[in-house]
Amino acid sequence: MSTIDTHNAGQHAHHEGSYLTPHGGALATIWNWATTIDHKKIGVMYLFAIMFMFFLGGVAALGVRAELWEPTRVVTEVVEGETVTSYTGQVLVNLAPIVPGVESEGGISAGMNIYNRAFSLHGIIMTFMVIVPSVPASLGNFFLPLMLGAKDVAFPRLNLMSWYIYVFGSIFAVAAVVMGGVDTGWTFYTPYSTMTDADHLRVVFVILAAFILGFSSILTGLNFIVTVHKLRAPGMGWFDMPLFVWAMYATAIIQVLATPVIGITLLLLIFERVFHVGIFDPRMGGDPVLYQHFFWFYSHPVVYVMIIPAFGIINEIIPVHARKKLFGYRAMAFATLGIAAVSFLVWGHHMFTASGELAAMIFSALTFLVAIPTAIKVFNWVATLYKGSIAFNTPMLYALSFLFMFTIGGLTGLPLATLATDLHLHDSYFVVAHFHYVMMGGTIIAFVGGIHHWWPKMFGKLYNERWAIVGCVLVFIGFNLTFFTQFILGTRGMPRRYASYPDEFQFLHQLSTIGSWILGIGFLIHLGVFVHSLVAGRKAPENPWGGLSLEWETESPPIEHNFHHEPIVKHGPYDFDTVQPPHTDPAEFPMPEPLRPGERTH
Amino acid sequence: MADQQHQGPAGSPTSEKEKLGFDPHDPHGFHEGEEHGHHILSMRMLVVILALLLALTGLTVGSAQAEIIIAEELGISIPQWVNVTIAMTIATVKAILVVAFFMQLYYDTKLNTMILLFCLLTFGLFIGFTSIDMGNRDRIYSWKDGQHTPGGTGGLGLERGAFDSDRNPRRTTVTGPDGEDTGRTRRASEEVAGAITDYSADPDVARTRIDADVLERLERYQERRRAQRPAASPNRVTDLSSPRLFAPPDDEDGDGNN
Amino acid sequence: MTSIETGGNPPQHNQQPPALSTEPRWKRQPFANHWRSHAEDFDACKIGMWLFLTTEVLLFAGIFVAYAVFRMWYPEAFANGSHHLDVHWGALNTVILLISSFTVAASIRNAQLNQQGLLKINLSITLVCALLFMIIKFTFEYAPKWAEGKRPGVWFSYPFAADPNEHIWWSLYYTATGIHALHVLIGAGVLFVVLLKSFKGWYGPKHYTGIEVAGLYWHLVDVIWIFLFPLLYLIH
Ligand code: HEM
């Protein structure tokens, strides 16, 4: 690929240190990072912030699952002539003394109140603070310019600003948690979000947090679009870009077009809550379903903001670790754009039970369109794997898990998109399982796979492959145990967001809870692997996997200005059959044998 | 890239540029775009655009005033869509003038125009699909009224009762506070919506924790609403405990059957 | 097997303009070092601004959608509410914004032609227009209406309302014009910074990214008003 012109080689080369080189003492280094406009540092800061939020959200999720270990039972006893009512099976009730404002009231015990807050907290953190920014803001920030052969993103200062907005927004959310949390669910549906906790500011805080985080998302997207348009290395046409870049581009378009709508939605919601303007309040002639339209106009496209970057990562992992040219490059690129386009046409499928039937019919029909580009992608990945020389290392294992789980997640979307079946499945555990299969089994799995794929490049250190594989396998088992059971629960009628359930569901709930522990252990192992690698990892070579895209040209970790010389691109990112990857030994990464007459690779 | 021959400086520059995808003499584009993108509008042009904009503003205000005057003096009420169309057309023309010339989109790269068009397309999708739903609530109420025959026309407009003889949503006349005819009409669904409003205002049913001041205001608002409500029409449902809410409108005894 | 490319003779780093301190500020203006030329930087900033304007339009889209839906539902409330607005103030504000748009466009021309004096005058006129707009909005529109009880949502207490849903109209009126007014303030703030910088000579031929970008924003605020004006004041 991109062959580097050595024109001024030697004059400049090897003077510049890695971007990780400390600047002076500890304080100076911290100041340097806090004010950096280097996309790599901002990407790394995002990565750690997102990991931290993922940890917080994960703790809340474990709490939710713990609460569901046993159904709540009301126990009425007569103690010394007085009737005393108490509850059993409420693990979270033990937290009541430390959570403000969750006293029992109106038949809802404090434990249930905490449960409501725990799942809302989990959902809000995971969507707005983890999955939406996850890949674009961390890996995207780091690798988009590298893959394009650029020195930085188009607007580096805006990039730093977006990071600070992210932190600022997250602080609001965390403040709301410290004040006692909210029980609105991540969707902030009215009237939950306009009526509950009327004597507290925390709902406003959380809504504000989501509002602020939207700006960070917009700025990232805006930056990426301009970068892709303006900063491609010479020789890199649109169809010479790595598909990860295409994915970032499509994601950025959705971010720019959809996020403002959540901005105005949340603003109107705050007006509704604080000033009671009445537009979402049926008592005053307003309409809660209007809120749902507003919300999902953003939030359906945003699920593609979550998944398209994951597609991008898988597009990189599979050809590199299978050492095979990607099957159907153009189809992939167009499918990515197609998904982005269709994502704006289907939001009504979240409101089949609330909206008019005419709209529901239209939205149902349109939703099935999503399956087409998605299926093209899955087909192409499998075709790429076919006859490849697959290395079963952690990134590849994650990519394979992704294929398995995302396919399940996508296919279960179809019964949800069917009007008749959705009437039964809506707001049940089936929906919960569906979106966890796509968001966790899809996005998070691809994200973790991508972190492993690029870890040596980002930090210049190798990680412990064996332990990483152990973590990967545990995550796979834990995830499926946690969420496959929920498909069954959902079809049997277990509604989502309930703290208790009939006794006959207990076995499946307990399996699910056990799965969540395995999942937790798997992620902790990954954390250990990362820390170990940073502290004691072996030095990584420039190109440990034999990748062909531009980021593998530069050093590991990259130098401050990314490349010693601006690269000029001469071949595509997946030409494994014709190009020896940079910095690699042909003995270690041999090119495929020439085809015998009549033989085909696909 | 063993199989590719090194490209020498031979060949005409343009063909080479096309072949390589970049200019070999300026591969990094250092001098690209130096001469473009700085269109200078003439002062005359700017003034003409401003004059046009001001004239159009006058026109749109004038036509709106004209409508009122015609209605008041001559007693002819022009249909609303005429007024809406005129006002929105003029606004669109004004916006295009500002965007194309003041914002210089006309002289700018195509990409920026594309961005704007995508933005408007998204806007169109948003408003279009939302209106499809929000403007078709009648369909739901006809289901709930039991006027819809399962397996029939699927709520597409042939149900008895919800639609008048012209297959338009049935409308009832709105009477003023003193029972006089206002000449205005409202849709069947709006009546049902009104009834639901009463329902949720019942403090026992809709238990809210809004602070007392707001509650009081709400109550005053409800009172005002009740006071302004037209005199009872045979189809109006006020008591929600009665099965009449979901009964066909010409159900006399309120038992859910005709 | 990385082949060597020697076709061109690309300079290592971008060619920054010479920083002679005697030259005007705009000539000494460097551009960020990941760009290849000033023109690229300028182009990119413009694309970025158009993308940002897209987000602004879609922010207002929410209000327009709410307007459309409630207008469809409660046409009488909207007709009545609209009658309560004073077309004269609305029209005056439209004219003010149009003039300010014109002065911003003219100030870009001034920068392109290096007319430093006119540049400052035009920017100042724009700021005065913004101020006038806000004064009219608050003293002649919001304040009297609020006092009469024409308020949004539950605060609505106008005794002569002819339609039970008129408060929805006022909610949308205050939301739409309020958010628009906020944008006027932000735009004026940005233009103020541009004005200050213009006193230091930051802008000149081919080096006026700041004005261009702030100007685009200001025009957008104008365009939004161009639509809000008939929707709120004229359509009865
Ligand atoms: C083949 C593609 C897909 C189809 C057909 C599909 C369809 C659906 C439908 C119809 C629902 C609504 C279910 C209900 O509430 O009754 C739903 C919910 C959901 N989907 Fe998907 N989906 C697809 C892919 C995805 C992807 C890729 C993601 C995210 C990465 C995703 C995330 C979600 C979420 C978060 C919800 C639930 C939101 C909530 O109510 O809290 N879906 N999906």
Ligand SMILES: [Cu+2]
């Ligand atoms: Cu969806």
